[in-house]
Amino acid sequence: MASKHSFKFGLSEFLLIGFVVFSGIMLAFHSGGFVVNFQQVGFTALSSMQKGVSAVASGIGDTFNAVKELARLREENKELTERLKNYEILQRSNTDIKKENERLKEQLGFSLSLQEKNYPAQIISRNPDSLYSAFTINKGSRHGIRKNMPVLAIQGGIVGLVGKVVTVGALTSLVMPIYDSKCSVSARIQNTRDIGLVTGDGSVDSPLNMTYIKKRVLDELQVGDLIVTSGESGNFMGDIPIGSISDIKVLDYDSSLSIKVMPVIDFSRIEMVIVSDLHEMNVK
Structure with a gap:
């Protein structure tokens, strides 16, 4: 072991x-x-x-x-x-x-440039019942404004007819523009000196209508001819630009031409106007 x-x-x-x-x-x-x-x-x-x-x-x-x-x-x-x-x-x-x-x-x-009295004014309101058919300015009887005084404006250096005073208050006045259907202006074709009547249809966007121009002068007219006031109606002085011819039509049933006139003033953009003394004013 x-x-x-x-x-x-x-x-x-x-x-x-x-x-x-x-x-x-x-x-x-x-x-x-x-x-x-x-x-x-x-x-x-x-x-x-x-x-x-x-x-x-x-x-x-x-x-x-x-x-x-x-x-x-x-x-x-x-x-x-x-x-x-x-x-x-x-x-x-x-x-x-x-x-x-x-x-x-x-x-x-x-x-x-105007020899006589004139009253610069500003548009302060427009007629709400009929778009642009009438407007109110900030001048009235206290400023020398009277009924039926012509209203002018200038745009881009061009003088044009706006309308006339139809109602006068102490501090404001109502202006009826030339495109209102109730407004009629004695007008003349500047080149031919033929006289007719310019009226509106109530719309700011539509051309004016010129009537009572005889068919015999058709060959003397052309689109672009200037239309001015005649000065013979008693409401507007003479030779104020209204517009230019935009269309000419011959109507078989009428002895007069149907002429469309485009206003020289753009009413939708107008802000300032000049109310003029009809009896004393001359334009240079």
């Missing part, structure tokens, strides 16, 4: 091992090895922590600065947007003022 061998530490072996370990430790401390290693480990740990803290602090600082910059940019954008809006409003206002000045200059220039 084989015998079992066992290894047991005796006191002498244990003391030997302890002495060797103790000697190694003392030698290490004496050489400074453990101190240096502990310092390196501590420095590495501390520096890593400081680096992490610094990175976090730097990130927070950058984020805070970015938020501040974004807020500043938003405020600046808002201010610039408001400035641009104000600039656009100012530009529109300047444009409107320039257009108004141009219109007033036209009216003033025309007024100065």
Whole structure:
């Protein structure tokens, strides 16, 4: 039967091992090895922590600065947007003022070309019951306006007949335009000097009608001929432009020509008019 061998530490072996370990430790401390290693480990740990803290602090600082910059940019954008809006409003206002000045200059220039009394006026309302068939001006009897006084206007440097005053109040007056179906104007074809009657059909968009021009003058007429007031009706002075011929038709059942006249004044855009003294006014 084989015998079992066992290894047991005796006191002498244990003391030997302890002495060797103790000697190694003392030698290490004496050489400074453990101190240096502990310092390196501590420095590495501390520096890593400081680096992490610094990175976090730097990130927070950058984020805070970015938020501040974004807020500043938003405020600046808002201010610039408001400035641009104000600039656009100012530009529109300047444009409107320039257009108004141009219109007033036209009216003033025309007024100065008239020898006798005239009264510049502004249209302040139109008849709601019949679109553009009548309109109210801001001048009345206190300003010298009387019933049946002719009303003129100027557009694009062209003087044209608008209508006549039919009702006069203290501060305002009602004007009946020449395209009203109740308005009739004694008119003359400027080239041939033939006289007829110009009437409207009540629509601002429709041409005027000229009647009582004999067929015998057909060959002397052409589209574009100017139609002016004759001055023979007692309501309008002579040679004020009314419009131009836009169409000529021969009717078998009528001895007169059917002539369409396009007004020289665009009534849908008219804003200012001039009321003139019929008895004393002459146009240069």
